[in-house]
Amino acid sequence: MSLILGLPKGSLQDATFNMMRKAGFNLQVGSRSYMPSVDDPDLQCRLIRAQEISRYVELGVLDAGITGYDWIYENNSDVHEVAELLYAKQGLRPVRWVVAVPNDSPIKSVKDLNGKRIATEAVGLTKRYLQKHGVTADVEFSWGATEVKAPELVDAIVELTETGSSLRANNLRIMDVVLESTTRLIANKKAWKDAAKRKKVEQIAMLLAGALAAETRVLLKMNVSGANLKAVTAKLPALHTPTVSALNDAGWHAVESVVEERVVREIVPLLREAGAEGIIELPLNKVVL
Amino acid sequence: MSLILGLPKGSLQDATFNMMRKAGFNLQVGSRSYMPSVDDPDLQCRLIRAQEISRYVELGVLDAGITGYDWIYENNSDVHEVAELLYAKQGLRPVRWVVAVPNDSPIKSVKDLNGKRIATEAVGLTKRYLQKHGVTADVEFSWGATEVKAPELVDAIVELTETGSSLRANNLRIMDVVLESTTRLIANKKAWKDAAKRKKVEQIAMLLAGALAAETRVLLKMNVSGANLKAVTAKLPALHTPTVSALNDAGWHAVESVVEERVVREIVPLLREAGAEGIIELPLNKVVL
Amino acid sequence: MSLILGLPKGSLQDATFNMMRKAGFNLQVGSRSYMPSVDDPDLQCRLIRAQEISRYVELGVLDAGITGYDWIYENNSDVHEVAELLYAKQGLRPVRWVVAVPNDSPIKSVKDLNGKRIATEAVGLTKRYLQKHGVTADVEFSWGATEVKAPELVDAIVELTETGSSLRANNLRIMDVVLESTTRLIANKKAWKDAAKRKKVEQIAMLLAGALAAETRVLLKMNVSGANLKAVTAKLPALHTPTVSALNDAGWHAVESVVEERVVREIVPLLREAGAEGIIELPLNKVVL
């Protein structure tokens, strides 16, 4: 058995490769970048544009794939969604497809798009959006640099945006949000019914989830006297119960807790005040709870 | 009057900008790359994907444009073709769109494509080719890296090739040539009927042709005695009549001729044998014959 | 409340950003590099030349700043010094401002500088040094590359040096040390009296200190039998008491200790000899004792 997994070439590539490596799958991109090598005999990877992965997963040429929800929707692909992957630390927040128009455009609502020309890389998504609102417009496929096309070449664009800065730099404003999208692990429906393939996909899902969870967490360890134990543990986030063990030094305890990294700078001063000593923070590669 | 000229962003960009500069139009690409600045008040430039230029020239949003014939054909655009631009020295030879299949594929002729899956960036061109041959196939738009898709994801591809090396590296062979393409200067049909705009387009065409002609030519100068004059000029290519003038040194003449650079290595030994002295070769910026 | 913190642009920048990140403050330098973004609503950062930070902290335009002691002294700024930051691991050792003269110069002591021409980027510091020694000289501001100016353009220079290699490469020798300098966290005196701002500065100081302490330390963990416990713990540096806990395996103990990284290679062989088994070393992000 060998599972064929599509990985997204392009903007999601580095983050995905990083995550796969943290999950324990070492990928190497050689001269034939279509087939990155991976050190698992039960897994074969394919490097393909995010736009196309769901099409080939649906066809069954790929058993599974990692791609954006936007392109699954654009392609209207009939696939099994296994997991949503939030690459929080990788700088990959949810992205939005928006209708953007020039700052001084008279277009204020979706109805105003009637009879206009719209450029976009996601023609299917845009047409379904217009149809839903009963609007007819001329939707043109854009090969790139879409945001420079309004107002001279087209009236509006439907474009991906993270922070909106590229739109602002081109004097565009967001008129409406068409879709929010995150990264997904998907599987071919027939492959999902195959016990061996499903087990492999679930292993990948668990390890990816473990790696993603660890991205934002650290291990806090500290020493606490019995008198302060309650006060200290009260300061720890309720999410995960801290691990406490007795030390030889009578009345002292070791406390360990996995916490979100972002709270550390706030709670460390509080823990010190509450009597914690020798606090240390350790990086984590995986958290499988 | 200000002519709006579309220039191709991407693979043709550097060669086109170079040619425009040699023609005498200095372009600067600033932060908003959509509108490169140009030092001519009668000209405005727009930087757009080669794939889209002919569409916007046809619509009249652009007055003229430089793009590949392949994309004019793919878009089926109704525009006036002003000139063919052969960037011989820029490494931009005519390109070919070919049908390529795996080396060991049973597909031997266009008929064998019936019922197959084909990936391409040029869906229109591919469909017209199949239709002409009475073949029905599933043509999928490819977002890039098309040559890695066969045989696993598709049966054949229709792809651009210059030297064929990328195809060979992916174990593909060329089954048929769909289209040969070179770069063109095109104009909107209405703009071409406007006297001022047409004159501007023709000026650009003349200067581009002059710069392109100079790319592959050099000026040869030499001194020749009257006795050898006929023998020497007989060795010079017939294309352009050489310029001959008398020197103060009685009986001697100066001979000048514009020749293709690639023939210099052949004719210099012959000219020496025929009696030419002090042969020098000078670079050229423009040749307007 | 939002504290405005000046960070040093230039040679100290990378080390400072690294430390801030390890302290828990994620900084991003965008297109407007003057205002790096930081993921703490109570903090605003400004990226300014190290030379100027203390001036603007004194004026109160900045509440606090990180800069070199040398520039605080050069500017003679009236600010509150919160902490000295020793970036030991960052390759930023204390720097020295020295008087350097050509190897073969007759200038042997500060008195010999009388009537000479001196180039320096730190005119104030140099003038105060000369004044202290009752020496009069012509001090010229140098815009850079100061070390190449002697002997042709000037007689001596006052210049920053770490290893002295740049001076040696220019055939200069150090005649005297004017000032030793390290990095400091400073605060505006009025801001220091504001309870909220002071608390924020102290939080930053504590976290920076925690991150800096961790830079040079690691966690050692090992297993020790009761018989060897005393011998093993005797080998551990006295600085931090080791953490000892009982294991289920009767008579065995887990020993953990934070130690300076530089001593590990020396004490690991000793710990083995004393009976420690399964020694492991872990990286640390923060040590808040």
Place this chain on the structure above:
Amino acid sequence: MSLILGLPKGSLQDATFNMMRKAGFNLQVGSRSYMPSVDDPDLQCRLIRAQEISRYVELGVLDAGITGYDWIYENNSDVHEVAELLYAKQGLRPVRWVVAVPNDSPIKSVKDLNGKRIATEAVGLTKRYLQKHGVTADVEFSWGATEVKAPELVDAIVELTETGSSLRANNLRIMDVVLESTTRLIANKKAWKDAAKRKKVEQIAMLLAGALAAETRVLLKMNVSGANLKAVTAKLPALHTPTVSALNDAGWHAVESVVEERVVREIVPLLREAGAEGIIELPLNKVVL
């Protein structure tokens, strides 16, 4: 005799080295960049910040130098100005020192600067400008990145600008122009009276002028019949008289003219119309008229 010439390190450096090479002086910057080597035994070069060159030329440590007029003025240096060097093709247009203020600042004229704080790298120039207008303000030396300092750290800046784009990017507007500046060849006044040194400086000036003139000019050559000779030469710019000579082919003439490159695109169509044939354009290294 060996002339010591200061060349500007930094933003003017590449353009200056290029020009010196085109003038015929081959410079090599080795490991000790202060003394670039030059292939002329009568010349020694020194690489120094543009800000400082005029000071050392005035002192006589350097015999001559190439630097910006702005820094000669800032330093108030008493030197002989030999020539103005306009590096037109090098992207080094005249630069301007301007007073810039935030877009929404109430400062509208120089009088409004009274009592304000101004940051600048050119303190002397700024103080003389304020003094001329009878204004008193706090002028602070800026170590760089001046344009980010207003409005938070200072009220206005005096800064160098070429295109104004850096100012606009920082939301600043130009309130007044303090000085326009171009590059100059200057000499020490005593050196200028020394016959040998003056001859050397004048040779450098003539060759630099020849190389600079060639930067923007080309040679046009064409063949013209006697009947069209007057019409064709009438289309050539009046600046330089064209060179006309008879060809062996009876009644035909060769016409050559040095013209500005930027007019070529206008006159080539006119020359063709007037009967010129075989028009070719050649690049030039030097033009000494």
Place this chain on the structure above:
Amino acid sequence: MSLILGLPKGSLQDATFNMMRKAGFNLQVGSRSYMPSVDDPDLQCRLIRAQEISRYVELGVLDAGITGYDWIYENNSDVHEVAELLYAKQGLRPVRWVVAVPNDSPIKSVKDLNGKRIATEAVGLTKRYLQKHGVTADVEFSWGATEVKAPELVDAIVELTETGSSLRANNLRIMDVVLESTTRLIANKKAWKDAAKRKKVEQIAMLLAGALAAETRVLLKMNVSGANLKAVTAKLPALHTPTVSALNDAGWHAVESVVEERVVREIVPLLREAGAEGIIELPLNKVVL
């Protein structure tokens, strides 16, 4: 006492420096790369081609060195081999010296090399190999790019190969393996008898071994109830006994175990099934068991 240690310049350099740093020896390569600085007063390093290290260790100019076994053998050096260093994680697997011939060569066995021309960088090794097989051939020293020389310039090559891909790319096949080689720590025989030097070499060997062991291992920690303890520990690899300690939460235990990183992705799902909770994985810098 100061031990002089040769380190390999070139392909082994980065991996060796990395390992030395992980072992605790911080190396800095400055301008004189022959003598990298190291922060240990008892150690001096020299950066020399791997090909030459064993020669200078044998001569005693170096006390010890790190180099490939192939070059020790090529040089036939009489040195003490202290340890074999397997840089498993560094991408430096054992390398092989092979006889390679063109795919279509009639040479099938070592006997067929008789009377042929062979190019190699390892002339000594090749000659000893031929001699062992009683074969006479013309062995030529190759200065590099050996694999392009057959068949035009030579009949066969003896060349280093890791994956064989460079050979395949040049249409060569492996005819025989001459030698397998790994990295070694070697010492001069006299230095090995000097107590102080030997102690230093052994310290380096122990620390390098500790660092290398940690490269492929991680620390797994988890919480297990008494009921599941046996089942969980049964899933852990037998190599290292897990560390178990009682938690305050009655009946619960902390389990820690150092395991090979490559098995983690397999055993984590198994451990979960067996009842392990809160599994975490920590990176390791050293493992000295």
Place this chain on the structure above:
Amino acid sequence: MSLILGLPKGSLQDATFNMMRKAGFNLQVGSRSYMPSVDDPDLQCRLIRAQEISRYVELGVLDAGITGYDWIYENNSDVHEVAELLYAKQGLRPVRWVVAVPNDSPIKSVKDLNGKRIATEAVGLTKRYLQKHGVTADVEFSWGATEVKAPELVDAIVELTETGSSLRANNLRIMDVVLESTTRLIANKKAWKDAAKRKKVEQIAMLLAGALAAETRVLLKMNVSGANLKAVTAKLPALHTPTVSALNDAGWHAVESVVEERVVREIVPLLREAGAEGIIELPLNKVVL
């Protein structure tokens, strides 16, 4: 007929490829760099280390080659030397092989090398040099970085030097010059007797010589009145007779002369003084006198 020409890989490569292109042979180095493609059906190129070319030319595997004289001598190759190629403008001056010793070495003359250890990349050349002087020494082949080996590893080195700066940086002084070397075009002796191959080699030699001559020369053109003609032509270098022709403007003449670029800076002022007007300098591609 197809001539096989060896070109030097490595330090001479760029200069050689440049020269070949200027001579009219366009070379492209593809993925298999051993066989660069060339646009001449009568020529095949091979890219090989300069050290080895003469060996393979002697063997007849190559018909001709471009390499350094030093390696022809080192290999003691029996080949026909066709031409010496002086790449003056390419930064490739004649190189020297020298004996270098530490600045403070007692070795003063070749006799002092008796019994010493010498490292070099040119073992043959070094042994022949020692033999000529009746000296016996231990000559070791050096794999590179030879200049760092003295004094610790060896007593002296024999090394290539251009400017001597690398030797000085390693505190070495030149004790003696062993050989001076320039680039050569060589041919196999049998190929030289084959009429077709010899004609091809001679064509290459003529065109390379023409391109090399143009590297350092320019064309000077000027207008001169009859009265000044003798004075002006007297200032032109005697090497090449100037070309003089009458202009239509009565009494005026056009004077053209090919001159060394390095003399332009000296003669332009003299030509102006002698009455030349409109002096222009043009670049040259080839000069075949």
